[in-house]
Amino acid sequence: MKKIQTYFILAMMIFASNTIAQSPAASANQTNQNGFTQADRERLIKVEITLEQMEKRMELDEKHSDDRFAEQHSTNTWIISLFTFLTATIITLAFWDRRSSLRPLEGRTEKVETEIEELKKGTRLEKVITAFQDLAKDNPKVAEILKNNHLL
Numbered sequence: 001m002k003k004i005q006t007y008f009i010l011a012m013m014i015f016a017s018n019t020i021a022q023s024p025a026a027s028a029n030q031t032n033q034n035g036f037t038q039a040d041r042e043r044l045i046k047v048e049i050t051l052e053q054m055e056k057r058m059e060l061d062e063k064h065s066d067d068r069f070a071e072q073h074s075t076n077t078w079i080i081s082l083f084t085f086l087t088a089t090i091i092t093l094a095f096w097d098r099r100s101s102l103r104p105l106e107g108r109t110e111k112v113e114t115e116i117e118e119l120k121k122g123t124r125l126e127k128v129i130t131a132f133q134d135l136a137k138d139n140p141k142v143a144e145i146l147k148n149n150h151l152l
Contacts, residue, residue, distance in 0.1 A: 006055055013047050 129151055136143035
């Protein structure tokens with residue numbers, strides 16, 4: 001795009017210089033066989049030198065911008081890699097922390113569950129009731145009391 005602009009400017013300058021050279025005011029000055037004066041030649045040479053300098057500056061700017069883009073790409077790659085690593089590390093630590101914090105609770109819940117099962121199987125009250133039921137077999141007064149309370 002920049003080269004197209006440069007060539008366009010060069011073509012416009014050549015066109016302008018040709019127009020100036022062919023104007024009636026220029027013919028009044030000293031002209032050589034081509035219709036250009038010495039001043040016209042000097043101006044054209046200055047324009048060509050200026051265009052060459054502009055091209056060099058534009059190429060240099062293009063190289064610098066390419067270098068900056070490459071550096072920015074490298075920086076972006078490092079930032080994305082670091083973010084990915086940190087995200088993976090945080091997720092791993094969250095799972096590890098959750099498991100390590102739940103292990104003591106798992107042990108406690110197992111103890112409570114076994115105690116509840118033991119209580120369901122043979123509580124003291126059940127043992128007392130079975131003892132009275134055994135006693136009721138031999139003692140009619142105890143059997144009557146258990147019948148009245150719907151325990152026999």
